[in-house]
Amino acid sequence: MTDSLQFGADAQVNHTLVVLREQKVDIAISDGASLVPGTLLSVDREGDISGRCTSGEGALLRLDYTVQKRPRWLALHLSLGGVNLRGSTLLGVVCKSRASEASTFRVCLRSSTPSGFIDAFLPKDVVSFAKDSTHIDLLRLDGNPDVPGQADWRDLILFFQPTPASFEIRDLRVFIV
Template identity: 30%
Template sequence: MSPAPFPSRDLSMGLAALRDGITSGDIAERVDFAPGVSLIADAPLDVGGTWRSPAGRLLELDISMAGRGNWIALHMALDLPDLADIAFVGFGCTGVGPTQQIIRPCLRSGLDDGGFVDCFLDRHILTRTDAIPHVDALHVPTCRTLPETAPWRELLLFLPTEPLRWHLHDLRMFAA
């Protein structure tokens, strides 16, 4: 059994670029931070704010909302079209925030008809003032809604739909 190419080449390069570089910009309805790494928000949220990626960290987000909307998420493209020989798909991360807020991780799989299906991981990320590790995984054989094959997949981190300050220090994905 050979391991699946995971994460995607673009995402691996994008995460490496964010860790190694010093970049920054403004938050908008869609922001492409690096290849394979984007922030996408529901338009009625009317998001604003700033982001930066200091050397040695992934992202420091300072997001404001002027409206009311239903979702905002970090999207990370994955190269996992076939899960036949995979038992677990997961990730680990560290980060900090000045207040406790909940971030909901999800594996999104594209469908052949153009739609998608979301499979939420069991544990949410709780932002805290100290950088504690968070690790979670899906047990593929018991996720009834997770398609074995998909034209595309993403790891999504659904952020709160209220102002957020979060420093994502590191994020790593795995499939086994």
């Protein structure tokens, strides 16, 4: 999709997801790798992980990896840009996933601050099973000390388990109200 016709606080991340949904991606999992513009894989360089990140054939994202030395983190960053969250109440995600065996990951909203960044984790783990499973989670924004109203940049981050895994994110939707 070449047109970005979405509006609202969640427009940038949802456009990125549309582009990812329509692309065929096949890359090695490595720190700094980008699947499509607005995405970034982050892998702890002190760990040793090998595998592939692919998309297509019904999967928004497919991760298949082994771990030789356990990293502290393995994450996919989805840029939200500098979205202003003043006046917003909730950030929500809906995720459909599947895994060869039960697997979990966490979703986090990261916001820039003058001293670095601050993370606000959504309350529930996403759990993937051998058949399609759907997960919904909400993060309260107003009054949350971990979510500044204004930030130069924000990322929605999926923190995957740093243990061997094979799973698919079949669909992911983000909304901010």
